[in-house]
Amino acid sequence: MKLPVLTTGVLGAAVALIFFYAPTDSDQGFSQRIFYFHVPIALTSYACFGWGAWKALRYLRTRDERADLESYVAIHQGVIFGALTLITGSLWAKASWGVWWTWSENQLVLFLVLFLFYCAYFMLRYSVEPGPARANMSAVYALFGVVLIPVSFLAIRLSQRFIHPVVFTSHGPQMTGAQFFTFCVALAAMLLLFATLYTVELTGKRLDAHVRELRDLLGRRLDGAPQGAAQVPALPAADRGSS
Amino acid sequence: MRYVRDSAALARKDVLLELRAKETLPSMLLFVVAAFTIFHFALPRGTGDVAARGLLWSALVFTALLGLTRAFVAEREQSMFDALVLAPCDRSAIWLGKTIAVLAFLAAAEVVALPAFAAFFHGLDARTVAAVALADVGIASVGTLFGAMAVAGRARELLLPLLFLPAAVPIVVGGVGRYLWFLALYDAIFVVLSWAMFEYVVAEA
Numbered sequence: 001m002k003l004p005v006l007t008t009g010v011l012g013a014a015v016a017l018i019f020f021y022a023p024t025d026s027d028q029g030f031s032q033r034i035f036y037f038h039v040p041i042a043l044t045s046y047a048c049f050g051w052g053a054w055k056a057l058r059y060l061r062t063r064d065e066r067a068d069l070e071s072y073v074a075i076h077q078g079v080i081f082g083a084l085t086l087i088t089g090s091l092w093a094k095a096s097w098g099v100w101w102t103w104s105e106n107q108l109v110l111f112l113v114l115f116l117f118y119c120a121y122f123m124l125r126y127s128v129e130p131g132p133a134r135a136n137m138s139a140v141y142a143l144f145g146v147v148l149i150p151v152s153f154l155a156i157r158l159s160q161r162f163i164h165p166v167v168f169t170s171h172g173p174q175m176t177g178a179q180f181f182t183f184c185v186a187l188a189a190m191l192l193l194f195a196t197l198y199t200v201e202l203t204g205k206r207l208d209a210h211v212r213e214l215r216d217l218l219g220r221r222l223d224g225a226p227q228g229a230a231q232v233p234a235l236p237a238a239d240r241g242s243s
Numbered sequence: 244m245r246y247v248r249d250s251a252a253l254a255r256k257d258v259l260l261e262l263r264a265k266e267t268l269p270s271m272l273l274f275v276v277a278a279f280t281i282f283h284f285a286l287p288r289g290t291g292d293v294a295a296r297g298l299l300w301s302a303l304v305f306t307a308l309l310g311l312t313r314a315f316v317a318e319r320e321q322s323m324f325d326a327l328v329l330a331p332c333d334r335s336a337i338w339l340g341k342t343i344a345v346l347a348f349l350a351a352a353e354v355v356a357l358p359a360f361a362a363f364f365h366g367l368d369a370r371t372v373a374a375v376a377l378a379d380v381g382i383a384s385v386g387t388l389f390g391a392m393a394v395a396g397r398a399r400e401l402l403l404p405l406l407f408l409p410a411a412v413p414i415v416v417g418g419v420g421r422y423l424w425f426l427a428l429y430d431a432i433f434v435v436l437s438w439a440m441f442e443y444v445v446a447e448a
Contacts, residue, residue, distance in 0.1 A: 060443055113409050113412050114409075116405075116408070116409040117409035117410065119405075120402075120405040120406045120409065123398065123402055123405050123406075124392060124393075124396060124402060124406060127396030127397045127398040127399075127402055128395050128396045128397075132446075133395060133446075136443040136444060136446060137392045137395065137443075137444055139443065140388075140392070140440045140443050140444055141392065141406070143436075143440065144388075144410070144436065144440070147432060147433070147436055148409075148410055148413075151413050151428075151429060151432060151433075152412060152413055154413070154425065155412060155413035155416040155417065155425070156416070158416055158417070158420055158422055158425060159416040159419075159420065
C-alpha cells in the first residue's frame, strides 16, 4: 500500500512544481505548462506498450497465464495514457496554434496511429474465446505493436516531406534547469501513476478470476454430481479466510 | 528443401482453389476499377501528381484488404486449420504458402490495376511500379498473419481492417513518397516478424 501514497505525493509535488515553480515560457506563455503533462504522459504510454510487449514475450516463452493478463493490463493502461496524450496534445495545439489538430506534429500523428492499432488489440481480444489461443494472439499482436512504433515514427517523419514543404525539425530539449527538473518530476509522477493503476487493475482482474473460479467450484458442489464432488480440490486455508 | 516443397504445395493449393472457384480475383479486379472510378469523381480537377498517387495507394491497400479477408475463408469454412496444423510440416510453412498465394493474387490484380490507373489518371513510372512490388511483399506477409488472427475471432471480416490498416500506414507513406529503401526496410522487418510469429497464432487454433 506504499505505492499509492508515493504516487499521490509525487503527483502532488509535480502539479505544484508545474504551476508554481516552472518559469512561464516567454514565447507561449502559461499554456506551455501543458507540456509538463503532455510529454510525460506520452512517454509513460510508450513505457506501457513496452512493458506490455515484454510481458507478451514472457508469455510466449513461459506460457504463464499471469504474464498474459499483465500484458493485457499494461496495454489497457497504455491506451488510456495514449488517449490522454491525444487530448492534451490537442488542447496544446488549440492553445498555441489555434487549431485542434495538426498533422505536422509528429508525436500526435504517431499517437493516433498507435491508438488505432492498440484499440484493435481489444477488438481482437474480445472476439476470441478466452484460452491459450487468445493469449497467443494477444501476445503476438502486442509484440508486433512495439516493432511498429519505430517504423511508424520513421514513416511519419518521412511523410512530412511531401505533406508539408518544410521539414519539421524538432529543436531538442532546450530547457532551463528549473524546467528540466519539473519535467523529470512530472515524468516520475506519471510513471508512478501507471504503476499504481497497473497494480490496481491487475489485482482487480485477478480477484475477478478467483471469484469466478470459486463460484464454479461452488456451483459444481451444489449440483451434487457424485463423481464431481470427489474431484473438487479442497480450498486453501488462506482463501477461505480472506476472500 | 522440404520446407520449400511444403510451402510451394500449400501455395499451389490456394492458387488451384482460386482457379476453380474464381471468387477472390474477379472481385478484387472489379473493386479496384470501381475504386478508381469513385476516386476520379472525388478528386477535384487539376490536382497534382502526388494526389493521384495517393489515390493509387488507397485503392491498392483496400483491394489487398478485400483479398486478405478471403484468404482464410476456405480454411475456416471447411475447418481446415486443424488439418493444416496437424500436417507434418513446419507451421511457418503454412504462413509462407499463404503469403505466396496472396502475393500472387495481389500481383495479378495489379497487372490490371496499374495500367488502368495509368489510363485514368497520370502515367506510371518505373519507380512507382517498384514501390508497388515492394509494398506487396509487406502487405501480403503482415496481412496473412493478421488474417489468420482475424478468422479465429467472432468478428472475422470486421476485425481484419481494424488490425491491418494501422499497420499499413507506413506502407502508404513509403508508397506515396516512393521511398523504396523504406519499403524494403518495412518488408525486411515484418516478413521476419510475421514468419516467426505465425506459429503461435495457429498453434492452439
